[in-house]
Amino acid sequence: MRRIAIVGAGQAGLQLALGLLAADYEVTLVADRSPDEVRQGQVTSTQIMFHTALDQERELGLNHWEDQTPPIEGLGITVATPDGVRRADWMGRLDHYAQSVDQRVKMAGWMEEFTERGGHLVLRAAGVADLEALSRGHDLVVVATGKGELSTLFARDPLHSPFLTPQRALSAAYVHGLGPRLDHDRPGLSASFVAGVGALFVLPSYTTSGPCGALLWEAVPGGPADVFAGVRDPGERLRLILELVERHTPWEHARTAKVELTDERATLTGGYPPVVRHPVAELPSGALVLGAGDVLVLADPAGAQGANSAAKCATAYLRSIVEHGDGPFDREFMERTFARYWDTAGAAITRFTNTMLAPLPEHVQRMFMVANEYPEVADRFVNAFDDPSLLRDWFYQPEEMARYLDDVRMRGGAGAGA
Template sequence: MRKILIVGAGQSGLQLALGLQSHGYDVTVMTNRTADEIRGGRVMSTQCMFHTALQHERDLGLNLWEDQAPRIEGLGVSVAGPDGGRAVNWVGHLDGYAQSVDQRVKMAGWLETFAKRGGQVVVHGVTVSDLDYFSRTFDLVLVAAGKGELVSMFGRDASRSPYDAPQRALAVAYVHGLGPRPEYDFEAVRCNLVPGVGELFVMPCLTTSGRCDILFWEGIPGGPLDVFAGVKDPGEHLRLTLELMKTFTPWEFERTRGGVELTDAGGVLAGRYAPVVRNPVAQLPSGGLVLGVADVVVANDPITGQGSNNAAKCAAAYLEAITAHGDKPFDADFMQGAFDLYWNHARHVTKWTNAMLAPPPEHVLQLIGAGGQVQSVADRFANGFDNPADFEQWFFEPEKAGAYLDSVAPQG
């Protein structure tokens, strides 16, 4: 039985561990927190997952909260106008519903499930010197912990990383009490774009205390949304969140008038990081090799909501690569090949995400505007969140965008 070590207990690491476990591999997961510590800690992300990523969970029997989490059937876009209203406002319909489950709920539950199924969980921080030893005692070592010392082993791929500094300041608040949306009676993610300022995303979620909504500001660094650095008090974080909604997205602020409160003291998060693609294989001081997973090797800005989706798809690609590899050694060629299988998907996400961080060119403004006039445009944009490769056909190039708009323009 082949022995595999996975360092990190997030979406990709645990999904891969549980998948390998189901195929009979001897899997060890190392994490710096217990399930109870994860469940009782601070929120980690926004994690809206779309159909394809959710299906990977279903295929492994890991959709443990599917009947409890809100079913997100649409994705809407609003663009703030100069008068304080919305210059653009539409919602696209998803072909398959999306869901968001607080990672505190999911990762704690998956970690317990992995242990109950016979997997070995080691609660311990891991250093590079630890990996040096483990690389000699395991057939394969994967690093799925996206922060800290271990990530620095994986060199930045400058050819795939156009940004060397954070492009957004991020601030998340999980809340109860947000009022219903008056425009429609189904659940939807809302993307509110404030030109020159940033974005507000609002999405329904299942958290430790039941259904909630996530308020997620992405602010251009140095701009009016970049005010959360150094804020330690959760109540002050929420006050700033609502104040900015009142100023820049008053249509969303209206939904807070019944009174909103944080789900819990750990229901806020703020920070920033530079989007980066890293080399997937790291060499340890002894010469041993380790393979990077998900955010360790492809860390996009969350503006397109792809982090957990990418993680699920990375885990699925690596599971396919490992199980197809048989008894052959997990050498550098295998590791690069496994990453390449994942990159076939992730490259589209990285291209799209980096494009969305930049000021939109004229043809993109026309496409977003057309979503309010032609429902099929809104629907195609919404479903691109599940299949970002589709954007290659109509989004990036003015000629393709123009041809697409011509093809869907109302006749007569």
Template sequence: MRKILIVGAGQAGLQLALTLVDHGGYDVTLMTAQTPEEIRNGRVLSTQCMFFPALQIERDAGLNDWEDKTPWLEGQRVTLAAPGGQKVLDFYGVWDAPAQSVDQRVKMAGWLERLERSGGKVVLHPVATSELESLAAMYDLVVIAAGRGPLVELFERDEARSPYDHPRRSLAAVYLHGVEPWPSRPVPQVRINAVPGVGEMYLMPAYTNTGPCDAVLIEAVPGSPLDAFTDRRITPDEHLTRLRALLAEWMPWEHELFTKAVPTDARSTLYGSYTPSVRRPVGRVGSQKVLGMADVVVLNDPAAGQGANNAAHCARVYRDAIVARGDLPFDEQWMHETFERYWDYAQWSTALTNALISDGLPEHVQRILGAATQDDDVARRFARGYSVPPSLAEWFFDPHAADAYLASRSAAQSV
């Protein structure tokens, strides 16, 4: 029986651990710093929107434990605004299938308990870099799935795949009850509001410890008026007060929908910033090598909601590669090949995210957004790029391909 050590209890690490245990033939140990109760009762870990391909990965693995309790998200609304709170454009794109968002405090705590019930070993211990060499010698494979902290520094930054060298957004999230739905289409949907040069607000109907809610994320250009949470030592009520003031000035159509909103709990806020980075997948600790996964090696800004989706895809790729390896060693070449199979997918979610947080949207993307206000097919195809990022390769990133598609749509509508 092959011995696998996974360090980190997020979407990727827990999914990989659970699916390896379920497959059988693996002695799986997962190391984490928190108990399920500490996670469940702790501070918000993220905002997330799991699109239907990632949800299907969970369903196929039997990990969709909160599906019946969680709102089904039909699509995404994009509203572009100018300073002064004036709408420039607004459109709605329906996805091929619904998305969902489960508070990771609920999900990770539940999966950690499930792993223990399923026969996986859970070790409550924060792993230091100095411990890894001796730990790695005890296992056939060590996977680092802890996307924050000093262990990430084991993995060299891939400069060719990392265009940014500093954080592009200051992040401030809060989970709320009582936000009103969009009046003209009152179904669960992701609402994306953007003010170029200032930042964005994302709203995702979600499920948390206290039931259905909305996860609201401000992505502020550093130093802009939306960058209003730099002190971070504020209560959720104070956070909501600041959020309402920002919406009143910059997104007034949203402000009126937050009148009855209240925080879900005393730990319902999250703040931070980080530099989007791609790292090389093999880390070295003395004579031993360890494999990085998900946010450790592909860390995207949350602008396109790709983090949890990337993690789910990465865990599936890694699980399949581990099983296919049989009794052969998990050597460095295998580690690089396994990561590159994941990168075949993640390169497109990374390209989408990096485009959205660039200093200015390319002209052909502006034409796409404009066309989406007039053509539901364009709106749907743009929305599909969030849920199936590789589909963007056919048209979104190349100005000529984008313009050819828009021309075909224009011709179809004129017939």
């Protein structure tokens, strides 16, 4: 039986670990917190997972919270000027629902399942010396923790990493008491992009106390919504989030006015530069380790892709490892394994996320406005969140976008959402 060690207990690390156990590998998982510490700790993210990533969890029998978690049936897009004039305001219909589960719930549950299935869980903040020890006792070591000392082992890929500093200042809260958007005809995520200010994401979710809502501000650094530096009190963080909602996205104010935090650890603030790193790191001993998930592709939440990217990475790695059989886990295998993920998901996710961080190009703004009148356009765009490669042939090229929009107008908007 081949032995594999995974360092990091997030979406990529745990999904891969559980998949390998199901495929009869001996798996060691190194995590810096116990399941109870994760469950009772600070929130680590907001996230939305679309159909493909949810299906990958279903295939492994890991969708334990699906029945309790509110479905997200559409994505609403609002594009506004700094003074609050909405130039675009619509909701596209997803072909398959998405969902959001607080990672405190999911990762704690998956860690417990990992040990119940026979996995070996080691609680330790791993460093380079730990990787050296793991490499001596395992056939393959995978590093799936995106922050801290270990991530710096993997060289930055400048070709795919245009940013050196955080592009957004993030502030989030999980809340009870969130109402629906009455002008939307289905439950969904609402994303409001306000020029010069940033973006507000509002979505239904599921947390330690049950169904809830989540609010995420992505503030332009130095802009009017970048007000959270040094604010540590959870209640004050929520107050500032709601103050920004009322001031910059008043169309979201009514349904957020009476929300309360789900718990005292239900807020987070921070920021990080999106980055892509090379997949293989060499330890001082010469041993090689393979990166996975956020350690290699750390995406800003602007594209709502982070957890999806990690799930798709875990799926690609699992298939590559199983198909490799008894072959050597050498550099060629590691680079080929990452390329499988990058070519099928990572590259498209990175391009889309980085595009959504930049000022929206004129042709994209025009598309958002056309979608006000033609639901077909709205539906096509929002379904690409499940697979951003679907944007490749029309979203990035002004000429192709214009040709598509002209065709929609000529047909009168017939299609998926019409």
